[in-house]
Amino acid sequence: MALAGTVIYLPAELARRATAADEPVSFLARPAEGWRFLLAVAENGNAAAGSPSQARTLALRAFDDGTVRPAAVELFWLPDRHVRLSTMQGRRDLTTNSRLVWNVTGRVGASNRLVSVGLIDFASGKVIYDGRLAER
DSSP, X not given: OHHHHHHHHHHHHHHHHHSOTTOSSOTTTSHXXXXXXXXXXXXXXXXXXXXXXXXXXXXXXXXXXXXXXXXXXXXXXXXXXXXXXXXXXXEEEEEOSOXXXXXXXXXXXXXXXXXXXEEEETTTOOEEEETTTSOO
């Protein structure tokens, strides 16, 4: 019985720990998503943004322009390629082509409030959403 629980829930727990606290998927409620997450990460072994440090470097290069100050990167697993975020323009529903994306949070102008300023594709390392360019 313990072995079955480990087989089912260990990937879910690993996925939960590897992703953002406000991750859109509840891995413990949907343990099969933990397996899907781990397989997706394994398929992207040479990802350009395959670690938090790589993603942070890319985020600083892409978004730190004096007005936007990136503060953190958090990994999201988006099985339906959809996420709702608090952005520079308010709450937004965003659709991506990727299931693994880094959410870049930061501060804008003199505000101390953290908002999503962009998304970076896990595999390619490319910016797939830039809040500075989004319509208001």
